Amino acid sequence: MQIKILSVSELNNYIKRTIDNDFILNNIRVQGEISNLKYHSSGHIYFSLKDEGSKINCIMFRSNAEAFNILLKDGRKVEVKGRVSVYHRDGSYQIYCNSISDIGLGELYEKFNLLKEKLSKKGFFDIEAKKSLPLYPFKIGVVTSPTGAAVKDIINVITRRNPSIELLIYPALVQGDGSVASLIKGIKVLDSRDDIDIIIIARGGGSIEELWSFNSEELAEAIYNANKPIVSGVGHETDFTICDFVADIRAATPSQAAEISAVSLESLIDSISMDKEKITSLALRRIEDENYNLILLERLLENFNPMNIIIHKYEEIALLKDTLNKNINMAITNNFEQIKALIQLLEAHNPLNVLKKGYSIIFQKDKLINSVAAFKFNESTEIIFKDGKVEGLIVPTEEERK
Template structure:
C-alpha cells in the first residue's frame, strides 16, 4: 500500500491542481445569490446556486468597495473570479473580483465592440483633446434639472468661483429617449457663441442606468462638439464611451465642476501675491527713478546758466582782483621809476647845481649864456645867477686854461 497522505497534504495537492488549471483562474459564472453576508471586515460571503448545484463565493473588501450596489438574496448575477481551495475547510470556492447583474455580460460585450470601433476611427485619440479655459465666463451644463448632480454642480461652482454663469441645457439622462435629448442639448449649446465649455453630467447608477452614455450617436456628437466637453458621469469606477470621446473626464459631477473652475481662495491668494510683487516692483522703480531724477537734477544744476554765470562772475572777480593787483604793482613800479627819474632830474637841474655852489653866467645885454671865455669880451657886463639870487659883474680879464 502506498504511503498515505495527511489531510493537509492532500488538500495542498488538490489546491495545486486547481491553481494550475488556467480555466479555473479566469472564469465567469452566472447564478442566483443566497446566504449573502457582509462581515465587519468588509468582505462579502455568499453562495452562488442554480437548480442543481451551489458554489461558495467570497469577495474581498477592496473589490467589494468597487460595487455600485451590494447584491441581495435571490439576485441573478454574473460573477468573475478564480476558483481555488480554501485549505482550512478543504472546500473549493470562487474568489470574486467582479460582480454585476445577470445580462450585463452582453452589455459589456457590446460596450467593448463599440469602443474598439470608435477607437479605431480615432475618436478617442489624445491629440484631439482640447485644453480647458482657465477662468470660464459661462459653462453650459447638460443634465436633468431635477437630479442631485445638477445641484451638486451648482454648489461646487458657487463655492469655488461664483463669477461664472451656468447655463442649463436640460435633457433626460436615463432611458430610451435620453441619448437623442442629450444630443439635442449639446447642439443647442454649440450653436451659441457665449459658451466657453460644456459639462455633461449624471449621478451614479447601474450599468443599465448609464447605458445611454454609450450610445454611438451620442459619442460621435461629443467628439464632434465645437466646444470642449467635460464629462462627469456616474461614480469614480464608472466609465462610459462619452468619457473617452470627451476632452476631459471627471469621476463625478462634483469633480467635473471643480475641474472646470479655479479655486476662488487660491485666486485671491495669487492676486494678493501679485499685488505685493507689483507694489514692491513699483516702489523699487520709483526709488530708481527718484535716484536718476536727483542725479539729473545735480547735473542740470551744474550745467545751468546760473551756475555758469556765477562761475563766470567769480572768474571776473578773480581776474579783477588780479588786474587790480597787477595795476597797483605796475603803478608802484612806475611811481618808483618816476620818483627815481624825478630825483635824477632834480639832481641834474640847474637849481640843484646852483645849490651845490655852482653858478650860471649870462651876458646882461642879451641874456645869452656864457659857456666859454670867447663869449664875453673884456668890459662885457655879466649876470651871475646863484641859488639864492643874481650878481652883476664886468669882465676885466680873460685868461685861457693852458
C-alpha cells in the same frame, strides 16, 4: 389545496435551496465580458459578466483569488467556472467563481479602441485643439440627465463654490436608445447661446455598456466642433470614454467637473485680497523708490543750479579781480620804479641841471652853439639860464671887428 404564505426570507431560502440542488447550476461554465470590476480590500473580487443582451453578477472569494494569477480588467472576455447561488438577504443570484480563464478583449472594448485610434489619427485628441476655460465664467451649461445624481452633485458643488454663477441644465438622455442624439442636441443648443461660457457634459458611473453612449463617433464630432469649451465629467475616476479624450478638459467625476469649471468665490476673494495687498505693497515701495529718486534729483539739480554756478563765477571773478588788481598795482609799482629810475637817470643827464652851476646854453636859429666857430654875430641869439632865457643880437666889439 391552500398554498402556505411565505415570508420574504423563507422565499429566498427556498429559491436558494432549489438552485443549490441543481446539478448544472452547481457546475456552471460561462463566457462573457468583464465590467464593473472591483478588487475589494477583503481580498474578494467582484465583477459582472455580460454579453450583448444580459449581464450577471459574479464573485470570487479570497481563498480562490489568492491562487489566481491573472490580472482582470474591465472589457476582458473570460470564461468562469463555478456555481450559481442566491444571496438570500438581497434575493439576488450570482455566480460564485472557482476559476477564471482569460479569453481576450471584449467586443465593446475592441470597438472602443478602434474608434479611439481612428479619432486620434484625425486629430480629435490633439492638445492644440483644446480650448482654454474662461477664468471667471458667468453662466455654465450642463448636458446631463435631470434626475440623476450627477446633476445634483454639479448644482451642489457650483452653488457652494460660487453662487453667483448661473446654471442652465439641458435635460438629456444619458443611456439607451436616442441618448446619443439627445446629448448632441444638448451640446449644439448650449453652444449656440451667447451667454454660455462653459459646457459640462456629465453622467454618473456605470458599466461600459451603460456609458456606451459617450463612446459615439457622432458625439465626439459634436464636442470637437463646438465653439465653447467643454468639460467631460462622465463616470467615475476609473472610467474612460471617447468623450473624455475629445473634450477640452476631462474630469474624473461630475463633481470634479463642476469644481474645475466654477472658480471658488472664497478663493477668488482671497486671491483679490492678496493681489490688493501685493499691489499696495508694490505701490508703496514704488512711491518710496520714486521719492528717493526725487531727493537724488533735487540734490543733483541743486548741485547744477545756475545760481550756484553764478555764485561760483562771482567768486572766480572776485579772485580774478583781486589778481588783476594785484597785477596792475604790481605793474604800476614796477613801472613807477622804472620811471623813477629813468627820471633819475634823465635828471642826471639833463643838460639843464648844468645851468644851476652858472652855465648857460646858446641857440641860434634853434641850433645849439657849442663852439666859437659856430657862433655868429648880429644874428638872433637865445641864451638859456637856470631861471629863464633872453633873446637878442650880439654885436662884435671893435677888437673883434678888427
